[in-house]
Amino acid sequence: MTERHNSSLNQRVRRTCSGGVLPLIMLVATIIAALILVAIGTSLLMLSNAKLNSTTENIGLQAAVQLNKGDRIGEMNAMIERSREAVFTSRRAYDDIAKQAPHVEPLARLLLDDARVGATRVEEERQLLSGMLGKELEISITSKVKETNDRGPMNLMLLTLTPTENTIVEVGSLRDMPSNATAPVALEQLKEFDRSAGYFYQKTDFYRPEISVKLPAPDNDLNFVFASLHPRIKDTIASARLITPDDFDGRTVIVAPGRLIRPRLHNLPTAIRVVTKTNVSAPLNLREDMAITTIVSATGSEKSDNDSD
């Protein structure tokens, strides 16, 4: 009995002397608390990131829908193709008339000159529309950003998100995307010329975008440039959507922090990159600017030029 008592006493003494359970528990508790804090912090950051992403994506998508409102880019592309056909057919009629009926040559020449003037006007319209779209985008995105800023900072438990006006907007086009303009239907000669000149996108009948698609001489002084735009495939119209940086061919910055750019756009924009910056502040005076980038493409063309209406 005495022996057992002694052994139990020894055990207790040993525990008292060398036992570190309490510090161990405290250490574990601290680690767990730190881990929880890190988890909360990370989830808050992710939450704020998702929130900011969603806001920027919303701004970008609204602008992308606005970009091809009423299929104006698609219509412009189609009109550029029709304008080429008008010049080509007028030239062919002029050549035929000059050979066969010289007394009507002045009339054929008048019609040819008229078609050439029409082509120049269509090109002017394309440039006018490019400028107009750039201006519209600038106004639309900056007003949306301002609207978000006016709502004030957003509190997310320990974090405070304060949107800034440091926005960057860059316009460009979709990489590896043809235009919605299609090859001539009944002008085999022109179609063959275009095919041999490499004007068609891969093996399709859609024209390649953002190159000068010339006519055969002597009308090769005229400029025809298509914009890349998702064509309508059967009954499917591509909606405005998010794209990856690899698919974006950025050309011109139209909004940059602290300065008014108002650039001259030479091509019709069909994709937009929006970068918004938000100041994230946490307790202990921790501050960081978080940049969110969204790249979106415009709605595809609604109409095919081969539609008979």
Place this chain on the structure above:
Amino acid sequence: MNKILGPIFDFCGIGFRKGRLACALVFLTTALATLLILQLPCKSQSLGKTYDYLFLIETEQVRDQFEYNNSIIGPVVKTKITYSQPNNEDAEPVHYEDLWMHGWNILGCRRMHDLDLQSGQVAFEVRHKSGFGSLQEAEAAAKAALRLFVDLYARRQSVSVILVPDESMGYMLNQMPQAGFTPGPESAPDVPVYSPIVIPIRTVSGSQKQVLYYTTPPGSGDDE
């Protein structure tokens, strides 16, 4: 038939018997003329049957395109050109081309088919999809008719007549001198015409009839 003709014969018999020969003759002539008119086809049918090819030039104002401020090319009028063979019931109408115009100026063309015509009489008929022609639509129709005329002339075919809606006649005639076609009255058969091309133009109702005499267009350099 006997029910209709019986009273007429009875009446004539009475007319003869009573010595009202003149009255009966007038009545008979009127009845015969009425019958003949009823036997005639309606205007659009008879119009086409006279020609081997009828080109329909149909204009339509395009809505919601290029209608923003400062647009250089809006409003746009689309002109659809189809041709048919009224005397050949088996021949389907052919969609030749679509043209896009801004008033008198051509902006674009989409050729849908070749001009596969045999020799024969050709007529143009202008129609406005809305039912009434605005100035822009009449200008577009005039330019479309001229382009079509040149396309046909290059294939050694001429136009026998251009038929236009009554309300567009004035607008179209005003545009034609820009292309060298001067409108004027139809000349008497014994009066020589000093013009290489003469195209009659008349309203669909037949109320107005003019002739377009071709001279060199102004400013073409061949005036003298």
